Amino acid sequence: MTWVGRSLRRFEDPALLRGEGRFTADVAIGARIVRFLRSPLACGRIVSLRPPPDMPADALFITAADLNGTATIRPMLHRFAYRPVEQAVLPADRVHFVGQAIAAIVAPTAELAEDLLEAIELEVEAETALVTMDDALRPGAALVHGIAHGNVAVEGIVQSAECDTAFVSAPHVVEIAIRSHRQNATPMEARAGCAAYDRATGRVRLTASVQMPHMLRTGIAELLGMPESDLQVIAPDVGGGFGQKMALFPEYAVLVWLARHHRGDFAWIEDRYENLIASAHSRDQAHVLRGAFADDGTLLGLEADILANVGAFSAYPTTCGVEPLMAFAEYPGPYKVPAYSARARGVLTHTCPMAPYRGVSRPVITFGLERLMDRAAKAIGIDAVAIRRRNLVDAFPHQTVTGLTLDDASYVETLDDAVALLDIPAFRARQAAARAEGRYLGLGLAVFNERTGYGTPAFAARGMGIVPGYEVVDIAMTPGGEVEVRIGASPHGQGLRTALAQIVADRLGLAPDAIRIIHGDTDRTPYGWGSFASRATVISGGACQTAADKLAVRLRAAAATVLQARAEEIVLRDGAAIASNGSSVPIAALARQVHQRSDLFEGFNLAETASYDPAGTFSNACHAVIVEVDAETGHVRIERYLVVEDAGRIINPLIADGQVRGGVAQGIANALFEEVIYAEDGNILTGTLADYTPPTAAEIPAIEIHHRETISDATLTGAKGLGEGGSIGAPAAIANAISDALAPFGIEITEIPATPPRIRALIRAAQAPR
């Protein structure tokens, strides 16, 4: 019996349930409060910026002039015609989006800071804002940044003669244009930071709600020109991130600057309005997708024209290439695509910058591909399941046309499982009966794969100036026999303290509660990249496993001395080192002896380091959904939501299902509810959660989850990542289901979120039911 595979209750929970978690705002009590003056205009020149009249002596007013000498945020890509857009921590002369931080106010309390903020005298000369991609790409449009001609910051092009040939000769060419509107990842805890100056050492401790503490430390030290070792970054309990908390935001640099220059503690607790308008947005994309098909439904070639609205700046370290280039590289998805041509562009506009959000471009890619499959099935006159089965990759490893290697997976099997669970013939009968009553039921499928757990090679292939990927783990056993595992990954709700403890416990013959996973503190953990891209369990977990194995070697050698046995015959089990003759010593006793009686042993400590830097793997899933659409109101009710997923070995089923459910809920939000809406002048209309409308328990149905566990040798533990998968399949499956439901009107969903007004507009424009 192993600990891996068990639904162990999370170690994280008791403190959080007692209200004893420690979030950034909780450690900021007593610090001076920082508020940011944010641009009221999308584009313009700062004419004047004056402090509030009658500033109290204990208040501060900070502008670009104060930060003189600070570098600009300028992440780099060395490929794809990337234009290195620069962002000043605070702008000196121009504003580029509504919500951009222009100046900071510091006061003893939040209330006083808000009062002063309102009294700042700002004058901005408005210029015409380029808000949409159409605005920015219009010939002769002004430039958001002078270095990006045509407002294109990044462009990937692949042209294939084979693809051209396929389209010329194919009997069926099917095209679809899709639109994914802008989202905000919306963690329940908005951004927050507290920078505290230690007068004894001259160091600054920045506690912040972030996903990449080491990267943030590096980035801020570079911006401020300070020794990196003078900065400690702590990610305490982090109230969700979903990608939004990866980036180096200017606000954090201001906090550290304040702490250093004013030798005190300074906190910024973002409010929800700031988070909705000025943190990071995602998924504002438009694709045109064309597929060449044979008569039997075989896909012969794929063409994609990908546009992503990347906003006004480029997020550090991922750059504004992350969305368009992911779509560019991963569009073939789980399908055999023999020929591929694509063009992907990242378009600069005067809007909030784009950053990764759970799944990044994959929800959009899957929306495009799976809508294309349904449309092609209809055009060719074959079944929607059959066309997928014909084209899904079914032999592994498979080299994709974009150069990725698909490891062992279960693309066809998950589809078959879903189809069997659905009983499609019975559904079709029910659908027909419902239509006779004027009710519209629909069924939608989405099959997809998800690149997870990828290390340095994958990021290097993108040409990133800063190449993330590896993870390092330091492991040590205390003299008391507990194990301390220090990781560079940085969880924010995923339950990593529990899941990684399960992995380590199995390798050392200990119970998981003897394993402490230490994370989120640059002073106490090895350099690492944090938690994003469904990577922590795979990469940090693999490094944990190797580190534990190396520690086990030391423990067995020590036990061999104590037990007068050969190390090879010692096993670690149930908290003891046991020789083949049955003699044993408790591991805790062994640990004490090694530390305190080093005269008896070769080697005197129980510490090891391991790293892991895999090429990557692919999880996969089939989502299936049945909806009912109210044709009179445009309301969509989800009747059944089914996930058949394969993320390899499941470390903790309780946690895994929670990740899937949470991801699906965000995918449903993407499909039906959430949209960041800009007015034509670049002002945001969705500045509260009541306007942005994240779904509640009333909108999210029970989600049925079935697992397959294809154990691929692409990862050390056999686990593939699953943090993002839930969010990837939902928009496509739901759009397909609504399209199926509204087939009598000839309606297809090509734009998400498919809100009631959008659905009603489609129905109104369509003919009456046939």
Place this chain on the structure above:
Amino acid sequence: MSRHTVAFTVNGIARRVEVEARRTLAETLRENCGLTGTHVGCEHGVCGACTVLVDDVPLRSCLIFGVQAEGASIRTVEGLAAPDGALDVLQQAFQDHHGLQCGFCTPGFLMLGTWMLERSERLNEDSLREILSSNLCRCTGYQGILDAVRAAARTLGRWDDDAGISSPA
């Protein structure tokens, strides 16, 4: 801005604090009482993370002022567990059913759930889902939260087994 002395009890303990009239109850609890278990998620009254019980009724503590709590009996998440830290029935159900991930919205759901379990009406599937839709969670997809409150209601004899099970809207 004028300051006012306000007296109330929090988790059974008498408190007397001095606050500006404009300070919300959420900030009064966090800043003046040091009770940081109550989290502030939106300050618009939408997300419910700051839900506390005021005279046994769930309220968004970001939508009332500290001064309005004069004489009130307030309960917060810190008052749920036993003094030795042992979780109460609802808290334990949240752990057992994975009703939390990042834990930021959790105090609000726990206080709402505590009220649900104390009401005279028993819970059923419809009322469970309807009342829990008061608050937002971004991590769980709500299933674990629904399961946890349902399980706690069953344990405490507050579940109405006769009610029909209906699917979500």
